[in-house]
Amino acid sequence: MSTNTLNPVLIIGGSGVVGRRAVKALRRLQPTLPIWIGGRDRDKAAALASEVGLAEAVRIDLERDDLGLPPDAAVSGVVVLLKDDTLRSMKYAQAKGVPYIAFSDFAFDIGPAVALHAHRPAAAPILFLGHFLGGTMTLATLHLAREFKKVHAIEMGGLFDEEDVGGPAASGDMERLTRGVPSPLIRQDGKFVWASDEAASRVFHSADGTAWTGRAYPLLDVVSLAATTGAATVRLDFAIRAAAQRPQGQGAGFETIIDITGELPDGTTARVRHALVDPDVHSGLSALGAALATERMLGLAGGPPAAPGLHHPEGLLDPAYVVQRMQESGTRIWRV
Ligand SMILES: NC(=O)c1ccc[n+]([C@@H]2O[C@H](COP(=O)([O-])OP(=O)(O)OC[C@H]3O[C@@H](n4cnc5c(N)ncnc54)[C@H](OP(=O)(O)O)[C@@H]3O)[C@@H](O)[C@H]2O)c1
Structure with a gap:
């Protein structure tokens, strides 16, 4: 070396x-x-x-x-x-x-x-x-999107454990987010929107089929994925899972569901979903x-x-x- x-x-x-x-x-x-x-x-x-x-x-x-x-x-x-x-x-x-x-x-x-x-x-x-997650989810989404000729929509759902909290700086950012900042950014039908009310919420399903109501989160993945794929709809929603709701034997890890809708090389339209599950807390x-x-x-x-x-x-x-x-x-x- x-x-x-x-x-x-x-x-x-x-x-x-x-x-x-x-x-x-x-x-x-x-x-x-x-x-x-x-x-x-x-x-x-x-x-x-x-x-x-x-x-x-x-x-x-x-x-x-x-x-x-x-x-x-x-x-x-x-x-x-x-x-x-x-x-x-x-x-x-x-x-x-x-x-x-x-x-x-x-x-x-x-x-x-x-x-x-x-x-x-x-x-x-x-x-x-x-x-x-330090860009890893946008990169993973782009990897998964390679099977499409054209991407129409990307919807990411992040499920965090209630015990998966960061340090004081991260809590400070969360506070900043809830105090006097704009509504979360999403891309909806070709337009960038600072979403409010119902538009800021979305129900997504985790890998085991459970429904979660997530809330849009203003991370930079939305603009990165919109710029790279040209998708007309891009959003990222987070939900919190209580420790009692963890799947059996699972710790405070997290899960991300990535739904991609687009045109396949044969011209048909498909919606494909992937689960990314990590046993570690999100700082990993x-x-x-x-x-x-x-x-x-x-x-x-x-x-x-x-x-x-x-x-x-x-x-x-x-x-x-x-x-x-x-x-x-x-x-x-x-x-x-
Ligand atoms: N992009 C992402 O994927 C992602 C994921 C998770 C977290 N984050 C962000 O990453 C940041 C760190 O989160 P964390 O959970 O690691 O927080 P943390 O445990 O509080 O770590 C903060 C670090 O910054 C130092 N620090 C704090 N204030 C400082 C100052 N004024 N001057 C110099 N150093 C200072 C702290 O050391 P001292 O106390 O010794 O100063 C500590 O090393 C947060 O902003 C969080 O929102 C981003």
């Missing part, structure tokens, strides 16, 4: 619930990549750094333009696993000319980052990864998505380093490769 000559990749929020697992997933994928684990509590990050090796803890101050790092700090990329509403971390990546990954932006959040990119379009590659696949995106952005897997510009995961990662990695990590996928 060749030794990595890259500067450390800075993972801000690398000591959090998702972050710890993203750091470990990245270490498995890239054993020689130096990693800086950033947060406010350096001790917490330091414990993880010694556990994963070739890593250092750094204290991050998002109130400072230099993030509290030394002037000569040299990083190969900046990954932000929390909502940085100052965008100083993005400006930092632009100033250094290195890739930037934003993991916590909802569909309604990206305006300020788009403007910062438009202001300096050649400064750095910017990846919006505010997608369901989210972290895998973040790690796969990081190595891809840096040019360590799947192609050369991402060029300056705005990116979405489906523009960088090969769906078949991501699905293979998901299955290796324990996700089961089958046609229902």
